[in-house]
Amino acid sequence: MKSTKFTPERNISKAETDRKWWEIGDFFRRNSLWLLMYCTGCCAIELPPAMTSAYDMERLGMGPMATPRQADILLVSGYLSLKTLRRLIYTYEQMSEPRYVVALGSCPINGGIYHDSHAVINQLDQYVPVDVYVAGCMPNTEAVMNGFVDLMEQIKNKSANGWKKYHDNYEWYRQNQIQSLGEVDVHDEFHD
Amino acid sequence: MSITILNFLIGLGIAFFGFVLQTSIAGLNRKIVGRLQKRVGPRWYQEFLDIFKLLSKRATSHGWIFDFGVIMALGGIIATAMFMPLTSTFNAFGTYDNFFIFVYLLAVGMLGMAMSASGSGNPWASIGVMRALTTMLAYEVPFMIIILTIIKIAGSSLTGIQLYQQAAGNNWFLIALPLGGIVGFISLMGMLGKKPFETYIAPAEIASGPMVEYGGKQLGMLFIMHEITVFIEVSLFVHLFLGGATNIFIFILKYFLVYTLANLISNVNGRFKIDQVVTFFYKWPLILAIVQAFIAIYLGWVI
Amino acid sequence: MTNSMTNVEFVQNLVKSNVNVLQEHITDQYQVHFVVEQDQVHYILNILKNAGWIQMSYLSAIDWPEENKFELVYIVFNWEKPVYVQIRTKIDRENPVMNSILPIYPGSKYYERECHEFFGVKFPGNPDYEKQLILENWDDIPPMRKDFDPEAYSKRKFPQREYSETYIVQSEGKSKLAKMEARKQRAESLRGGKK
């Protein structure tokens, strides 16, 4: 629209408006993080106290969700075997964007006590981008909560960009996945 | 009366008001439940945050019926809410607030959602829809028998029913038809999908049933739809059994009490199996409803 | 059978009277194992099944690289006389072939597939013992054999990040008071959920 005397020229670019909207969205997203709990290993035992009256995750607006489509955070709690990793990648790809990954325990960081196992992978962030690692074997509940608050801070600082990274470096992630797993999408006699 | 665009805007305002009211009260109820379980609980506006977050996300779609069903669901529910009177003097479409509109226009929304869920191609969604429909078959019949009694006494316009209860010498139908009040409340629990009758959501069992494939904006729209549906159902109870309201504050108060009571009851209950839901509703609530209808219609004992 | 006989004794009698037991071991009143010849396994399992050991609980193998043998362990269970009976036999490690016990215990189908996957024992008679069951897209020697090196496999298969030798301690230079302040703030933020 041509500007007249009474309507001053609006010089906010589209990128700028998008950024504004994104920041508003970030406010909602960080205050309402829904978890998909992929209880892969022993660290899952730290989640009940985090959810119930001891630490009460819900006061941060967090809660468990049933399916990946609904969830924001993919919570990997503990070691990941090769079989689980396939399902994890599949689940991660099903989540709606923006999506974040929080990994608990030392196993997803460097393999932990399973660092020399043929069945357990060593570093999760080689396959899917991880936004927050919570170290410890197992991390206590305060640390888990701290991890979530860290994620909220990252979202606020716009540094929780794992899902964008996954888009940008998809080839690299894909290559790592294939190196470890062969083809991610497996066929078996029960589901064909 | 003549219908102008103003009526539509008022109706839309009522739907929006219902959404805001129910979402706030649902948030408050989450806080209350949190306190009940010795937790801090979320902020009272948490439900708003959840919904707007969902709207801000990028969703996945399984084809046109998946989207169309969601639009039809939300549209049907908004349309239903537009007919809802808030008080005995304020509603959008005058005397056209016929009770049957609420029951059957609500069904359009439900049908839209069921269609969309089945269209996602996920078996859990179909199972959830099956359970939702079966639950509907269970709670609707006792409820409708009580409604028959009320309509027989006071006509089928919701405003008329409110005015009848507010007239001097008449009681609220909760008192005038005590058994009916009980049946109505149990059916309300079924309608709201609260705990003993929560079979069709069952997150741990069938992965939240019809909602299994939704994320992002579709889920957000379904949340909006759900909030408005709850608004319609609880308002129906308020208007039918609690004498409606003469002003908006009384309405909000009654609304809050009914919803909180339902929520508290739901929080100390487990979940029925689906066939238990059916047998439950076709046993005591139906018998009570028939007894109440018989007493009220044939014997004329309306206290 | 007389009533004075315990369940374990009954099994001992039954097995010893029918096959040549190389070695036996009674763990406790509920568990006993017998080592038999490879070609007598089917026979004794058949007898045990007819005597009431109807449940095939497990089939696995043990790798003995020094002896160049695999030891197959069949565990069967009787619900009337609660004794787990293990029938063990050693088979050749270079060419591990064992006839399937599918005709006796149909439930052993998946155990044999698992055993094939993890040890490489072949089970002719089981129509699909070679199909993959647990390991998906496995491309190395069977992983439970003792000459398989899991660490090397892990190194080779799973990409590793290079860590630098030097590291930084973040809190260095901060005073104790500042650290305490930071911790307090952190606790505050955790409690309220606001930041």
Next chain:
Amino acid sequence: MANIELLLLFLLASGIVSYFLTKWKSFVGSVFTIFSTMFVFASLAMYGFSGQLDTTVNVIPVLSFAQTNIGFYFAIIIVFVYLMVSFFHPYFVGEYKYKNSYNVMFLLSLAGVIGTFFADNFIQLFFAFEFIVWTSMLLIPMGKSKKAAVSYYGFSAAGSFAMLFGILVMRSVSGSFDIDLGLASLAGGQATLVFVMFLVAAFSKLGAFPFHIWLPEAHGNAPHPFSPVLSGALVKLGAFVAVFAILRIMPSTPLIDFANSNLPHIPLGQYAVVILGSLSIVFGTLMAIKEDDAKKLLAYSSMSHGGYILVAFGIMTSQAVAGGFYHILAHALASAGAFMAIAAVAKQTGTTKMSELGGMIHKMPITYIVYLVAIISMAGIPPMGGFISKWLIFQAVIDKGMIFVAIAVFFGSIGSFLYVFRPLAALFLGQELREYKVKVKEAPFLMLLPMLIITALNVYTGVIPSAILNFTNGMLVDLGLAPVSITMWDIVGTTGTLNPALIALVFGFGVVIAFIIFIVLKKSKKVTLMETYTAGNFVHDEQLLHYTKDFYAPLERLYIKYTTIMKEFYETLAVKVKEIGRFGKYLFMNKFIGTTILWIIAILLFLLVGEVL
């Protein structure tokens, strides 16, 4: 001026022409059938609404005709269904074994329909009625099963002979076959007898409880294009007879008559009809919920809707009867639409079993919309026609305070959501099965056209019912009832006012709002149907993600063991009848030829003696 007799002759003639045309080329013959049907419909529609159908010309000596409002209402609905269905013939008739007689039978049964509804005396009505039964009986076995026709004929014959008996009783009282005279002359025991006999005819034709066995058999196994006719049109013959029986014969005084209340003033006979109608509703609903064949499911739904019509007529207030008449129209349209959609699917896939189908929506979206609108109407959800009629019936039921009938009516209404959703979910939605991914495509235009017309009418009847209600008001006046008060937009019931157009408008408004919300938000990512939440499993078989078999299993479990009672009763009855027949055969025709001769002589003597006396 359209003349009824000329129309009949025209249909007979075009039947003969279509025989040879179909023999030459089935497509041409079928198109000829479409045009003949269209001509009949057009001439009826053009002159009938103003009451100008000519009945005076007397070409055929014995027959005489009259146009009544009720007869015309039924006739125009049924001929319309015939017309719509005839568009399917070019694609279906070629497959049948006796394809040239298919079109003939179709046209002849249409002639029977016209003869029935414009008959001015009972004997002519009976013969036309029988004519329809015979022609349709020859059409049904061209589908899947020959047994279905036997069952259909058995019940229809029982019905028509009961009606014949009633007619003869009436004749013995009044001395003529005239309809009005005959019905008016009845009183006392004869009235009861005729009432029961006519009801047997009505129930067996309407497929209401307890004469419902043939309905799923015949509808499910009939040729695909004939099922909509059976369910949408021919079943309504029962309703036509029911109008005579229920509304014009009153054999007894009101049953429950509270002195100072407006509660049931319904005569005993009519009350029994209402109760049987309620049972039909419940029975039909429960059976439809557990049915796997889509056509049989819809057949049971016809039974349930037949129950609604009976309940409506039995209550006998003007609202109820108006609701009943409106329901006949609404159900004819909805049922025809649904059956035609299923037929279109069956044409593409070759099956109507829901457990074998899935994901048709991706290839046949328009058929899906047709089916969707039809079932919305069938379930009585606004803004479709079924809502108006159900609303009127509910008003009447509530007004009369009939609690148990209300249970049945509401149960049927909610239950219909369950069973109509089943084909929607199993057949059109869900996973797109592998075997239908390639070869299935949308139905051809000539099939879509009638389906779309029916869809439009379904919506029209639900949004602007006043024109049709005006017409039914005329019928109510004919029957001696007060007309329902309607204005241009409103229907005024005893307990409230309904404005269907407003509901539709608000619904549209709501959908627009929802659409705006949807469109301004971020665009969603398209994924395939197989990429659903499977708890992380890699599933590659569509069948595993398609939930169709035993859809309502938890609900079915509660009543499944009681469902076969009626069927077993009729089977036992059939066995008994067979045994009696065999006994008779044994008596007459054993190996001694003398016995047979003895019997013949005995019977002759008996007759002669009777004659002498």
